[in-house]
Amino acid sequence: MSIRQQGREQRLQRIVDAARGCFAEQGFAGTTVEAIAARASVSNGLLYKHFQGKEHLFQVVVTDIVRDWVRALVPAESEGLGPTQKLEAMFRRSVAFCRTNPLLPAVLSGDKRFELVRIGSPDRGRVHAHRQLVASVLADGIAKGEFRADLEVDVTADLIQHIHAEYASRAYRNDPEFPYDDALVDAAVRFIHAAVRA
Amino acid sequence: MSIRQQGREQRLQRIVDAARGCFAEQGFAGTTVEAIAARASVSNGLLYKHFQGKEHLFQVVVTDIVRDWVRALVPAESEGLGPTQKLEAMFRRSVAFCRTNPLLPAVLSGDKRFELVRIGSPDRGRVHAHRQLVASVLADGIAKGEFRADLEVDVTADLIQHIHAEYASRAYRNDPEFPYDDALVDAAVRFIHAAVRA
Amino acid sequence: MSIRQQGREQRLQRIVDAARGCFAEQGFAGTTVEAIAARASVSNGLLYKHFQGKEHLFQVVVTDIVRDWVRALVPAESEGLGPTQKLEAMFRRSVAFCRTNPLLPAVLSGDKRFELVRIGSPDRGRVHAHRQLVASVLADGIAKGEFRADLEVDVTADLIQHIHAEYASRAYRNDPEFPYDDALVDAAVRFIHAAVRA
Amino acid sequence: MSIRQQGREQRLQRIVDAARGCFAEQGFAGTTVEAIAARASVSNGLLYKHFQGKEHLFQVVVTDIVRDWVRALVPAESEGLGPTQKLEAMFRRSVAFCRTNPLLPAVLSGDKRFELVRIGSPDRGRVHAHRQLVASVLADGIAKGEFRADLEVDVTADLIQHIHAEYASRAYRNDPEFPYDDALVDAAVRFIHAAVRA
DNA sequence: TATGAATGAGTATTCATTCAT
DNA sequence: GATGAATGAATACTCATTCAT
DSSP: OOOHHHHHHHHHHHHHHHHHHHHHHHHEEEHHHHEEEETTTTHHHHHHHHSSSHHHHHHHHHHHHHHHHHHHGGGGGGSOOOOOHHHHHHHHHHHHHHHTTTTHHHHHOOOOGGGHHHOOOTHHHHHHHHHHHHHHHHHHHHHHHSSSSTTTTHHHHHHHHHHHHHHHHHSOOOOTTTTOHHHHHHHHHHHHHHHHBB | OOOOHHHHHHHHHHHHHHHHHHHHHHHHHOOOOOHHHHTSSSSSSHHHHHHHSSSHHHHHHHHHHHHHHHHHHGGGSSSOOOHHHHHHHHHHHHHHHHTTTTTHHHHHHHHHGGOOOTTTTTTTEEEEEOOOOOOOOHHHHHHSBOOOOOOHHHHHHHHHHHHHHHHHHHHHOOOOOOOOOOOHHHHHHHHHHHHHBB | OOOOHHHHHHHHHHHHHHHHHHHHHHHHOOHHHHHHHHHSSHHHHHHHHSSSHHHHHOOOHHHHHHHHHHHGGGGGGGGGOOOHHHHHHHHHHHHHHHHHHHHHHHHHOOOGGHHHHHOOOTTTHHHHHHHHHHHHHHHHHHHSSSBBBTTTTHHHHHHHHHHHHHHHHHHHHHOTTOOOOHHHHHHHHHHHHHHOOO | OOOHHHHHHHHHHHHHHHHHHHHHHHHHHHHOHHHHHHHTTHHHHHHEEEEEEESHHHHHHHHHHHHHHHHGGGGGGGOOHHHHHHHHHHHHHHHHHHHHOTHHHHHHHTTTTTTTTHTOTHHHHHHHHHHHHHHHHHHHHHTTBBEEEEEEHHHHHHHHHHHHHHHHHHHSSSSTSSSOHHHHHHHHHHHHHHHHBB
């Protein structure tokens, strides 16, 4: 890849990153193309050289986020941890990821305000796959006797996925009433453990 | 109150209700004043006789929702239930409420897309008060030995509040992958019980 | 006239007076019907019982102003004053009148912003008649040797009429740079006298 | 400056000129943004790229007018004329200027219809400076014995400034009763001379 | 390629006028 | 008569998208 090509790639990524930030903070309708361009320090028109429009850019952003999120979680798989630790590791990674990607919870929850249905996200499948990942950890934990036997695997996996996504996203915000810190995450971890342990 | 006055009150409420629905489904930026007017079957201009504008209308909607939510939960207090049942009752009521008021989770979570910071919600206090309600149930449960002694009351109250708000809001959506039903809520109740029980 | 009739007349006059004030301060386009109604302490709809609309009300206001103005000036005619004193008396009366009727200068000058042409003021004739009044005083002064012989009667009459109308209207305003007081009017009187004296 | 830049400047000026014309003819409230855009042959939205809104555009117009007016008058200063001729030259230039800028009188007189108080005109100072210019000519004339010794300099300067502004603006209008021509201006000049001469 | 000026359809807001009470 | 709620056309303003440079 030439230096020129690298510059191009970097610029593209800057645009996508800027868009990710804007969509996360302002929502789809609340974000202006001009704001994205300004945040990426490129001209208005350049966006349209690389993306078909606002919706297209949004699709790319969502695809990117889900990809990054899955990447951030998967490593937990291959580290020889037990189910309990796996669950905790996945939770912590997910929270850490959502801290800087508050758009993910909205994607996970299929929030209509983001018009994902209309726009058509190609990543619902991937989200679903991730829930299967959590479910498999739960099933494994039950099999190994670490988690209680009457745990409803599917429902709990879904619950956990949404809980940490939402809870984590909240960490992103500057709520003066409830400052985010590690103690908060630790408490959430204990809460979930208590809920699933045998 | 005259018939005229009654009509006035009803119409006002129709407008607020319409606004509530639009904001919930489309977000603040995604909602048009015209859509609200059409949904309330009134003229565009009439909105401005009663409300200063879109932002004012939004504030009123939020105030309304929080008031209704608190009203829906408080009765659980005075029914002579034990802590575990109280917690369950509050959860179920809150879920039921959120089913038809998907905007509440956004309010609870301080979602930036709703520009609550900019608009200034006068109801953060009331939300905080509600968290205290949950916390008092938890403390009571610990004192009575129904909940585990090492439960972190504040953090857990916060966690529960956000969990059911978010989880319940999801129930509102028509996610084909995860249809909402009583079994789902039952599972969530069991999940929370498991997490707090002694 | 019955008491009822009197109340009616008073209310009508209150509306016209309110309209006069609003038009004077905000211009035609800048005035809202609601503002007039509020200033007159009557309901919005009542205006339309008595007047056909905003334009009609404006016509009435203009007619009223010109009528009052002419009434205020005419007495100067019949007091056995000499031309110089007559001119001064008319000037002072006109200034005093305009102080509380800043709309008059606009009417006198045919200001297009008031759309008098479109609306069609029936009082241009009366305004013209008034100029003739000033002219006759000037002619009399020349004949009596009080004013200089080379004075162009028509042009000067027009000039004086507009000068004092405009100058007086300025007195109405609260310009901190040039506070209105009697000394100012006195100076203007001296200025005009110097310009016309023999 | 590139050709692009030149085009930009020209177009900007076209917009301001169009606005100047509209405001002058219709007043502030009577002017629509669309009318300005049409008169400038640009799109509605372009105005908002260059100006923050109608009020901002109005401020710019006023600033422009006062600047042009002062520029038009100042040359009279440096031509070695005597006080009487200076006064006449300034009057004629001002009248000529107002003929095509009927908004100036409104600015000079602080006409409330233009909401200058609310909008806040940054040019009152400049207007005041101009009055000082007239005053200095008058003082010079008194010192040289051309004007009468008992002339009240400040008041007369103010009077003259307002007279010619208002009178000249009238010339702009198509009043069938009093057609504007040089004879009229000549008569006004003689009127002022008579008022100030020794 | 990159820019940002320009467009115009869309949206929030205002206000003269009507009409049921 | 008197009210003020209701209407809807008009107007200010925004913003995704295009295009000349």
